[in-house]
């Protein structure tokens with residue numbers, strides 16, 4: 001069946017929750033994906049910061065085949081399984097946190113975090129369940145995570161939200177302080193806001209948040225769903241600022257393309273959730289945890305992180321060169337391989353033109369082009385992407 005036929009059936013079969021581009025993706029190799037018609041695209045999207053090892057990674061394939069060949073894909077949380085245990089051990093080592101809860105997605109990881117911080121807060125003082133999050137933040141689409149999300153456009157059609165959430169201006173410690181009260185139990189922050197437009201938290205702000213939390217006995221929750229897993233040149237983005245966090249949430253890159261999320265907590269929170277408090281049928285699934293175990297082994301080796309730092313410096317330099325050439329570029333921002341190009345104009349037409357030229361690039365809001373490629377992207381592939389971007393910009397802005 002051809003692409004249009006396939007898309008026509010898709011439109012009749014799937015809910016219209018996404019505004020897909022008219023391409024059907026069917027395969028991938030390295031940093032390139034292939035559509036149904038056989039056209040290949042250099043990929044700066046990576047399934048939105050998910051496919052961090054790129055496509056057809058031999059180690060990831062072997063890890064998945066290992067589980068499949070063993071015959072047990074899933075065993076529930078009534079029993080232990082070696083993949084979940086190994087992946088949790090690696091996460092502990094990489095993060096210096098103390099316990100892991102596995103789930104399936106970023107929003108679920110944040111739901112677990114919300115339940116945990118509220119239970120902990122309430123155990124300290126009656127009604128201590130209020131949560132501060134940041135304006136322009138994004139924490140997910142389920143009701144708790146959506147209530148935590150500081151972007152009214154995502155909440156409006158689904159009101160009422162859960163109570164007890166307050167939204168502070170990002171990178172503004174006085175704004176956060178103004179919202180703190182005796183009922184505040186936690187502050188959620190993304191070290192680099194993703195959906196909000198690829199905006200890094202300053203090191204100063206993260207350190208100030210840590211101090212504020214310590215001073216008021218408030219839990220600091222780092223949502224690393226998008227910026228974590230090596231993407232910024234650190235295993236987890238908050239680590240750049242040298243702070244510790246009390247809770248961290250992960251998903252996206254954790255499984256290298258296999259759905260998995262995780263909520264990690266510091267030692268003092270290790271026993272807050274007890275049997276019966278929380279769960280997820282698929283949490284700790286063997287296939288997902290084998291994928292995570294392999295991806296985490298790559299982060300532990302350290303080479304991948306070094307690579308991210310090196311190629312990121314190259315990409316930033318090339319983007320800055322473009323900025324001096326194209327005045328419609330307002331700002332280049334981000335960390336590591338999580339970069340945004342803020343444009344004066346809406347970016348959707350640029351994204352479509354890039355696709356025509358064989359390059360996938362995403363947006364973050366209407367005016368920001370977002371690059372979150374596989375972390376394995378090479379310098380040559382970056383140069384190729386820049387060449388295509390230049391061509392597209394030249395013809396769009398001539």
Ligand SMILES: Cc1ncc(COP(=O)(O)O)c(C=O)c1O
Nearest residue numbers: 105106107138139140194225226
């Ligand atoms: C920072 C952050 N948190 C949470 C989520 C939600 O993750 P998921 O779509 O896996 O539920 C996202 C998704 O983009 C995210 O960027």
